[in-house]
Amino acid sequence: MDKREIAGLLEKVRRENPLVHNITNVVVTNFTANALLALGASPVMAYAHEEVAEMAGMAGSLVLNIGTLQPEVVQSMLIAGKAANEQGVPVILDPVGAGATAYRTETARRLMEELEIAVIRGNAAEIANVAGESWDIRGVDAGESRRDVFTLAVSVAKRLNSIVAVTGKDDIITDGSSAFIIHNGHPILTKVTGTGCLLTSVIGAFAAVEKDLLKAAAAAVTTYGVAAEIAAEKSVDSGPGSFQAEFLNQLYLVNEEEINRKSTFEQKEVNLI
Template sequence: MTRDSPANFMDGAIPAGLLATVRSKRPLIHHITNGVTINDCANITICTGAAPVMAEAPEEVAEMVAAAGALVLNIGTLSATQVEAMLAAGRRANELGIPVVLDPVGVGATRFRTETAQRILDTLDVAVLKGNAGEIGVLAGTGGSVRGVDSGGIAGDPVETARECARLTGTVVSMTGAVDVVTDDRRVFLVGNGNPAMDRLSGTGCMASSVTAAFVAVADDYAVASAAALAALGRAGERAALEARGPYSFRTALFDELAGLTPDDLTGHARIEER
């Protein structure tokens, strides 16, 4: 940044207003998600101010999603039956205009994950694609490395990778990392909130999808809502790091700090730069 090109920071009142709206509307967030972090996702949804439900039987997902404000599809521990449920829930969500958030956990690590993420993107109208850098690099086709569920990095520039992925998929792309990149190709938001402790805990990426879904459920602008959600979670992470002694006390503090996060605090501390 130079003196001639001052950073254009989003007014903190925008994410703060969305946080307040989540809490007043308390949207239901239907998750079809992995067995590793499912409980964290339920509780982080509550701490955000929304209401979670986890339902994945193909027999009931279309009925359940009809009552939801947003649907999270997370492929972290996918199976053929679960994929069938994701497509059925997603189709119904699309019919009803309910936004779908896709977390392509581990895409690129195996053929089944890559084919499934691609199939979901080809079949459904996905509102937000939220992944770590490696996952987004894989889906952008520009080069991304994924080992298990961890990002091994991307080949090129992060902003260009996320924009290419948004162009290719027609979704809002929310690429997490030390600085999150959220883009609908036309606009780019860089979210500076967060703490490195968030990277030392399994589940923060999945939780980012749940918080994103809660914000997207109450907003029309999915890019702004996605950036606001990451600012809120990141701000909770900053506050949690001040009181934690290690990864597990950090985890507890992250839930407590998000539950206690006030719109005023977010107004003052959200760091969302628009490029």
């Protein structure tokens, strides 16, 4: 994948305006909806048992986010996920805080077991804990570990048979055979709640228009990181509130020229067993 293809997928999102069905957490609902609109997608937040199967079936992708768990919401996720699987709609999972409590970990693993998950995105601790590996987590934030994140991402992708996106200082996107290492983004993203959750939904927007889900996820993460860098250049000195508003602007404005100029990533084949 080259920079031209990334820009082409961004334009495809804007041209096709895909419906992205989000069953997400209450902290990020408004931010996610506004950012998807700015990017060019069409967000819908539908949670009721009575309609989630129908909504998921007509969507371009389904995003499941366990940030604020309730038993009835988990049931909605299962209903929607099974409907999406039946209709060939890609399901993207954000296992927010997996490893922090037994309930979160069990819920994330249940979703992985009962549904066909196309892409799973999280920080290193969340991804490790979903896969049954040890990694410290503080609330919903990854703790420190001496383990290699690249090796973790590849091994989990192979084990779960899904695209794995581990995001952090550098972002690793892999299907277990090939991988992208993406160097875009800005530290101020960590000062605005919901930026990781939003990234998962942005992956959903790209997955709705591109069947090669490794390519879709890598293009989404790169586009997101470039927009964040430009937003930070314009607003970081004013603080995270100004950055959040400018980030919405840049998701709307980011274009091929800026992707060509600012995107930085590596693509490599995986030789790990």
